[in-house]
Amino acid sequence: MKHLMSGNEAIARGAYEAGVTVGAGYPGTPSTEILERLAKYGPEVYCEWSPNEKVAFEVAAGASLAGARSIVTMKHVGLNVAADPLMTLSYITVEGGFVACVADDPGMHSSQNEQDTRNYARFAKVPLFEPSDSQEASDFLKLAMEISEKYRTPAILRSTTRVSHSRSLVGWGERAVPPKVGLVKNPSRFVPIPVWGRPMRQRLEERLALLKKEAEASPANRLEWGDRKLGIITASIAYQYVREVWPEASILKLGFSYPFPDGLIREFASGVERILVVEELDSILEEHVRSLGIPVAGREFVPGIGELSTDRLQASRARFEGREPVMDEPMPYARDLPPRPPVLCPGCPHRGVFYALGKHDVVVTGDIGCYSLGAFKPLDRMDSILCMGAGVSMAHGLEKAGEPRRVVGVVGDSTFFHSGITGLVDIAYNRGQSTIIVLDNRTTAMTGHQDHPGTGKTLSGEKTRALSIEEIGRACGIERVLTVDPYDIEETSLAIAGEIEARAPSLIVSRAPCPLRERRRVGGLRQINQEECKGCKLCLKLACPAIELQDDFPEINPLFCAGCGVCQQVCPAGAISEEARK
Amino acid sequence: MSESIRSVVLVGVGGQGILLASEVLARAAMISGYEVKTNEVHGMAQRGGSVVAQVRYGPRVYSPLVARKTAQVLGALEQIEALRFADYLAPDGLAVVNAQAIVPVTVSMGAARYPQDVESRLKAAFPRMAYLRAAEVARSLGSIQAANIVLLGAVSRGLDLPSDAWQEAIRASVKEKFRDLNLKAFETGRCLV
Known part of the structure; x- marks a missing residue:
């Protein structure tokens, strides 16, 4: 009997069958479901969301040094973060099989760039496996694990969006017995100080020649x-x-x-x-x-x-073949269709923060997450995005360059733990004055609601210590730390005003859980009293999917309204109110 | 491309349940003994944006993506999404369209207009079309959430999978407490075409 599985689920299945006992990763589309699925195989496989890909890579590398078979999962840009350990793990070699499962996103469906992970295999001189469907995703993971262990090299399994998120049939096999664990002391193998590192460099090339022979004979080619x-x-x-x-x-x-x-x-x-x-x-x-x-x-x-x-x-x-390609005539019936771009959900707590930021003449350096959508009109309140964590550090750079306006950095909660903290340390250490806002919605929302160090729960669902963003901010040397309710626009705007005025660095934690994850309304349904509505359309500036324009007057669609009440605070005519409970 | 491959494209707006519908369809094809491939988009596109799921089945399927003008059935939970993805449908294919308008934020902002002539456009675009009120039907059965399965019931009329494969697929795909509702939603949808 075969099973219909996505490429990601099949990679997890392959890892389970290969006898993997440790999996680590950081969520990122299109890679996220690999580790989520692997974690479901239960206590035989330890799985964790690490704060970022570098940490995850090193956790899996440590497990491998002890002799365990391990995988690490991430999206393509995550491998940039983990490039440092990758480049040298290929020198110090692995003991238990080690496979980095990296998912590329050609077409940039949900990514900021289109980089090709195959370059990293050549760069780090490690073997590369590329499945083309779910069966191969499972088979190649096992093959990669076998080759990795045989040649003591890390291996890369490279997927793409269409491999990871396509489903096809997969045959299941038995789980291999995991190897015994126990680090065998061997510093000349595991410590790449120059005297030992130079011979490692030699051995790397010798290994590559052997791997070439292996690839020649491999059934995967x-x-x-x-x-x-x-x-x-x-x-x-x-x-x-x-x-x-x-x-x-x-x-x-x-x-x-x-x-x-x-x-x-x-x-x-x-x-x-x-x-x-x-x-x-x-x-x-x-x-x-x-x-x-x-x-x-x-x-x-x-x-x-x-x-x-x-x-x-x-x-x-x-x-x-020297023919003109047949160009499809554009469908006449599909002309002038209104675009349907992704938007912040109804009730999204980020909306209030962006609206409040719109009241201030500041530069906003943004970051990666749902809140990237705050860059779109009409909210239009994000001036740059570079990579995870850059919302914090680039704010500091703009300020030090002498940017005449005040600079505000915006970063999500999971992104803060990923790589925002070091930027904050930099601001405190180097006498910066930026205002950093952490949009804390208590989850890694964009990738489908994964837990992180601030949520109090692990990937396997165990309770754990929830790290406090405010305490971390203070420990990083930021003295002005405050928490706001993003559904209260006045409070949020006043906090921003106060902190951009202050000639000191500050951290504003905007805290409200993602209603999409909570699966409940924030408050009572809102409605617009059409007699009091002046048609000024200020509420439409919130880009809330629940507010629809009907014959030049806005209306609230009760199917979508999440009851956050932000529109009620924005309406100058006082025409929006909470619906009486039926 | 092999004539014996069946391709289906299901479209809608994030949150409408397109992915569950495609899962049921894929399961039904698998239970019927076919090779199946599906594709769907995750991540940013799901936040209220257009959502597309593709399912292909047959004795041997290579690409998980449906080529333009080759789908036997296009199922749309929102009407302008049917127009947006109309060119996936084969010229003699069946379009199943839910008569529901979900206004994109570009329209509520005033940056674009929702077309006023949707029904006539749909009729011109799709010579073979089932235009149905899946949301109302689902509500009358007990939950508007089952609109996706009502639509799937109608979509099934354009395919050649046996009825018991569909039922088994629904049972395997939805939680027990929603099973009866979804089986009923499917049968009702199937009778609408």
Whole structure:
């Protein structure tokens, strides 16, 4: 019996079957469900949300040094945070199998960039596995674990949005017996001070040569002979599209794709007349095949920006064959449809903070999370986003550069624990004066409500100490720390006014739980008295999905209203009130 | 592309239950002995934005994505989302559209207009269309939350999966206390086409 599983669930299944006993990670779309699923396998597998990807990576690395099989999970940009331990774990080597499961997001469905994790495999000189469906996600995790342990190297399993979030059938196997745990002391192996590090550097190259041989013979790399006129080299989800767009072609499908299996590539090249490389994002395979002296077509026909699809590859095929791609006529019935961008939910506590910030002439450096949506009109109250934690540190940089306006940094609660704290330390240490607002909605909301160090619960649901953002702020040396209720716009705005006036750094914690997670209304339903409404549309500036414009006058849709009452405070005519309870 | 592959696209707005509907459909296809692939989008797009789920089944399925103009059925829980994703549907495909308008924030802000001629656009866009009031039907059965399964019942008429596979899939996908409601919602939807 097979099971319908997403790629992420299948990676977790593979980890369970491989005898993994430790999993760590930080939530990030499209990777989040891997660890959530692994945690459900119960006490046999210890799983944790770590504060950030670097910590998670090191937790899993520590487990591996003790001999346990471990995985670490993250999205592509998370590997930037964890790049430091990755680059040297490949030197000090692992004991128990270690696989970093990293999910890329071609097309930027839910990410700030489109970087290609395959570069990291080459950069860190570690083996790379690329599943193209859920069965392979499970199989390749197990294979990666086996190779990792055999060669004592960390391995990377690279998924993409369409692999992670597509479901397909997976056969289940038995769980392997986990290895015995106990660190065997060996400093010349685990301590890369220069005298021991230099030989490690040598061994790294020797290991890479052995891994290349392993990739050549791996069942994860396979030749599918068809018509010999065209051979396509492909990997990951692109393979599935290629099978539909070029059903007749010969295919070299790579699953264990780094180190490159050169012998296999040469064998394939000598068996076909022309070669086309079809890969998403960077031209890594294409450039390598060309470096072997093999003429190859690729990026001139296959887009390297955005994700691929059967539709896009149909156009690639047309261009490759010298035909004009068939351009779809835009549907006349779909003309001028109003866009439906993501918005802050009804009752979202962030809305009040952004509205209050709108009353002040300040620069706002933002961060990554649901509150990124505060950058959109009409709230329009975020001036920059760079990466996790930058909302705090960039505020300090703007201020030190002499930005004439006051600077406010905005960061979420989970993001604060991820990498906001060090920025706060910097502000206190280097005599900054920025105002930092932590939007504390008591959860990691954007990725689907994961717990974090401030929530008092672990990934496995155990109660734990809830770390206080206010106490951390004070411990970091911030003397002005206050807490506000974001549903009270006046209180929030006054707090902001007071702190941007003060010539000292400050931390404002805006605290209200995410109503989407709580699954209940904040307060009673609000309604607009149409006789008192002047039609000024100020309430529409809140971008609340519950407030709809009907014939030039706003109305509140009772199906969506979460009863937060922010609109009531904004209405200058006093036309909005709480509905009498029925 | 193989003629024997069935492709379905389900669209709506975040929170309407598109993902559960696609899960039930995928299960029903799996129970019927087909290979199944589905795709859905998570993360930022779910915050009140357009949501698309795709399901493909057949003896052998490669891509989880539906190519344009190849879906046998397009199911929409919101009417302008049906128009937005209309070009997934094959020229002879069946469109099942819930007659419900959910106003996007771009409209309530006054930056865009909700089209006034939705029904005539739908009729022109979809020669084979079932236009139904899934939300009202679901409410009359006990909960507006079951509108997605009412819609799925109507969608099932455009597919060739046996009735007991659907029922088994619903039982496996929803919590026990909602089982009867959803089975009823499905049967009611199935009778609307």
